[in-house]
Amino acid sequence: MSSIPPALRSAPRPQPQQQRSTETVGRILDAASALLDEVGFDRLTTNLICQRAGLTPPALYRHFAHKYAVMEELGRRLMEAQNAALYGFLATQAQLFLPVPALAAMLRGQLELTRGQPGARWIMRSLHSTPALVHVRLESHQSVVDHLAARHRAMAGMAAPDVVARRYRIAVDAGYAIVELLLDQPMLDEEAVLLDTARMIAGLLEGPDKNR
Numbered sequence: 405m406s407s408i409p410p411a412l413r414s415a416p417r418p419q420p421q422q423q424r425s426t427e428t429v430g431r432i433l434d435a436a437s438a439l440l441d442e443v444g445f446d447r448l449t450t451n452l453i454c455q456r457a458g459l460t461p462p463a464l465y466r467h468f469a470h471k472y473a474v475m476e477e478l479g480r481r482l483m484e485a486q487n488a489a490l491y492g493f494l495a496t497q498a499q500l501f502l503p504v505p506a507l508a509a510m511l512r513g514q515l516e517l518t519r520g521q522p523g524a525r526w527i528m529r530s531l532h533s534t535p536a537l538v539h540v541r542l543e544s545h546q547s548v549v550d551h552l553a554a555r556h557r558a559m560a561g562m563a564a565p566d567v568v569a570r571r572y573r574i575a576v577d578a579g580y581a582i583v584e585l586l587l588d589q590p591m592l593d594e595e596a597v598l599l600d601t602a603r604m605i606a607g608l609l610e611g612p613d614k615n616r
């Protein structure tokens with residue numbers, strides 16, 4: 405059962421068809437991303453976005469009903485980029501269970517991609533803490549689990565799909581949480597944290613019953 409208030413949860417936003425609309429959406433999202441780094445999520449408003457983007461409020465509201473809809477689109481785009489990078493990395497790997505160095509490299513790629521996205525730290529926070537946005541993260545993570553399970557099935561078969569899916573879900577959420585942790589706590593030893601996380605994930609996926 406979803407806990408998202410119906411008034412805030414946005415219907416899937418149709419992609420703009422005209423070049424001008426596409427450019428307007430891009431300006432809105434670019435402005436919102438930059439403002440997140442400057443003022444944070446709580447102080448972000450549609451008026452601030454309009455001022456930064458050089459748009460009138462009606463121009464913004466033609467595409468987004470409120471700031472949560474803007475954040476939802478930012479969240480979707482960030483997670484789609486993260487997922488595409490993950491799938492691209494996995495496509496280069498011949499092994500089902502990646503060794504620790506490869507897992508650490510995969511996590512490093514996720515961290516660097518996310519760090520390069522303006523406003524990413526606030527976007528990720530909002531996908532955890534804002535009821536109207538949580539579904540973006542949950543749906544994205546489920547799509548990754550489905551992808552990993554399909555890869556597992558194709559490479560090794562699957563006698564216990566529920567166990568495999570559960571472990572991949574833990575691994576996906578752990579990797580996401582570590583990226584968020586390193587963005588929030590830059591004083592931590594990144595390489596050590598990534599290696600520790602890679603060892604943890606490898607231990608989970610390569611347990612004594614890994615072929616279930």
